[in-house]
Amino acid sequence: MRLEAITWDRLGDLLAERLLDLEPADGSAWPRVAFDGAPAARAGDLAERVSGALRLRGRPSLVVGAEGFLRPASLRLEYGHHDAESYYDGWHDTGALWREVFDPLGPGGDGRVLPDLWDPVTDRATRSPYVALPPGGALLLHGPFLLRHWFPLDLSVHLVLGPGALRRRTPEAEHWTLPAFERYEAEADPSGTADVLVRADDPRHPAWNG
Template identity: 50%
Template structure:
């Protein structure tokens, strides 16, 4: 794979331009995917908010971490089970129903910004937010691709295997990331792939 070095500021600028160029959609869903704690998915999604608002888009930031299943389901096979981390932690049905379906052409535009507080392990009881036409949902998280979630722009933050081993905070989860690479190949599914072995010096994949 060939990568082009790019500054974080230029990356945000290029992604903003890419998002604002999307046409034919009443509302836009953007996903920033990468290994939790090892990639800067949250920082990148946050950095896109102001430029998009300046460009005239209403923006709603959502974290997949607020759509995890209850602890009783996530940890049914223990707190450090990589297969559960990969397939059972994220409530894909809730993300689809509460966030992505409302963005569809015939959707209501009423988006639930959060569902479950994983720290307190209870519902957040958040109220739905009406996203106007032209609005953008910026969703960050891990294992977002390959499960049938519909995004208008998919961004994957990729780490080489060595960098992933060095930087992932939960070493027990490494087999989950290996499964994701082997079974989904998120780089192949993504519209934009960014190598972030050095988060201060990212590089954008050039096909």
């Protein structure tokens, strides 16, 4: 696959322009976009850039981080603090993401989204209020392993890091998570299935397949 060099600002603008014309295939009133990538790829930064570019174009959006939908520590850490299999399969509350984020933005939904559910620092519910996303507003969800859950996405963006870059940019204390990302690439093939691929090995010089 051929990738072209681009700046982050330009990438945000081009993705925002693409979203202006995006019609959900299932008849929903809200385009739903995933920015998928390991924490080291900083997918949330790109989601925020796209949100800002949409705002300048008069289009509302809501940025939601999957880290706001972690399971309680008693469930996440059942097999220890450094279990890569649990990190891959059991850290994120995908049921809550369906219930609180995707269902309200599906056909016939009311657009009222819970932006986060659980604070991993305090290990308590965030008690955040619901946010009403107007029809036509875009959901910009970011986080790891998003392309293995069959979420109803209208556009998927995968930020990929090569094995060396992933290891370099992941804090040493989190290297125990690396096997989970190897498994994700092998099982879900996000680089091959995403609508947009962004190579982020060098954070200053991204490339994409747009």
